[in-house]
Amino acid sequence: MRENERVSQSEHESPASVAVLDGWTRVYSGKVRDLYLENGETTDTPSLTTAARVLVVASDRVSAFDHVLEPGIPGKGELLTTLSLWWFDRLTGVPNHLIADHEQVGSAVRELIPSSVAGRAMLCRTLDMYPIECVVRGYLTGSGWKEYLETQSVCGISLPAGLQNGDRLPEPIYTPAWKAPMGQHDENISFERTVELVGLTIAAELRDLSLALFQAAGTIAEKAGVILVDTKFEFGADRHTGVTVLADEVLTSDSSRYWDAAAWRTGTTSETRMASFDKQIVRNWLAANWDGTGTPPELPTEIVQQTAARYRELLERLTGA
Structure with a gap:
């Protein structure tokens, strides 16, 4: 959630899946999420820089290789929002951007989130976001594995010789990314x-918070028989106090990679050991059925169903619900 972004018809946007909400004005649409400001908070050029709070709505859209695909994954927005809220409840070592989504009006309780997006929306305070994705990796895989084969390092961090794809790293590593302009x-x-971007004090705080949150979340996941492989956190500064606040989605299947712990220990192939609880099924199918030119093909029903099941299984495994 970048607080300097303004109204945008993103090239990634799927207009038919963007909700129109009474009392709210949409100010930004990304590949999978939409941001809204309350009517009365907006001006002729709606902006997040002055609004006190923002509604973050997770859609069922699914993206891969920088394209929004059709159809979406039914229930994805609600599954990921539920998981984010579950993690926010457990990561109590750092303040987060959630604010109350209801208020008392006389003797009645008024819900602030529109009913049409209830379950897949979070009401959040706006922050001065840091332009950094705070990535933490606990295992060697993905782009990190490819880089290791060439340089024996990941993002410039040297690693021991002899590691294999899927191996646990001696200790988690912090590999930040710069959040480029839209x-x-x-x-x-x-x-x-x-x-250079945020100063030494904030840079060190972001690194230390990210590693601590990764360690805490990894311990919780392990108790559910799930491995937290890697993730990215985003932070911003409270506009009144300057305190660093955890923001955006957190530890969802779209921002993190999870593996089944038992399969990782006993699997005989990389496909079985490192089958992730996310949209990897979509990526694999698309890579095998599209050359990257023109409009991506429509996802088959079975791919959509399998992907939805993986999202749902992770939520059930972690939360026990």
Whole structure:
């Protein structure tokens, strides 16, 4: 959630899936989420820089390779919002951006989130967001594995020789990325570059908070038989106190990679050991059925169903619900 963004018809947007909400004005649409300001908070050029609170709505849209695909994943927005809220309740070591989604009016309780998006929306205070994605990796996989094969390092951090794809790292590593302006690609950066962007004190705080949150979340996940492989956190500064606040989604299947712990220990192939609880099924199918040119093909029903089931299974495994 970038607080300097204004109204945008993103090229990634799927207009048919964007909700129109009474009393709210949409000010930004990304690939999978939409931001709204309350009517009365907006001006001729609606902006998040002055509004006190923002409604963050998770859609059922699914993206891969920088394209929004059709159809969406039924229930995805609600599943990911539920998981974010569950994690926010447990990560009590740092303040977060959630604010009350209801208020007392006389003897009645008034819900502030419109009923049409209830379950997949969070009411949040606006922050001065730091332009950094705070990525933490606990295992060697994905782009990190490819880089390791070439340089024996990940994002410039040297690692021991002899590691294999899927191996647990000796200790989690912090590999931040710069949040590029809209329309550009984010890029991995060094810790030294984060110091240039936000100063040494904040850069160190973001690193230390990210590693501590990853450790705490990993311990919780392990108790549910799930491995937290890697994730990204986002933070902003409270506009009144300057305190660093945890924001955006947190530890969802879209921002994190999770594996089944038993499969990782006993699996005989990388496919079984590292089957993730996210949209990897979509990525794999698309890579096998699209050359990257033109409009991506429509997702088959079975791919949509399998992906929805993986999202749902992770939520059930972690929360026990």
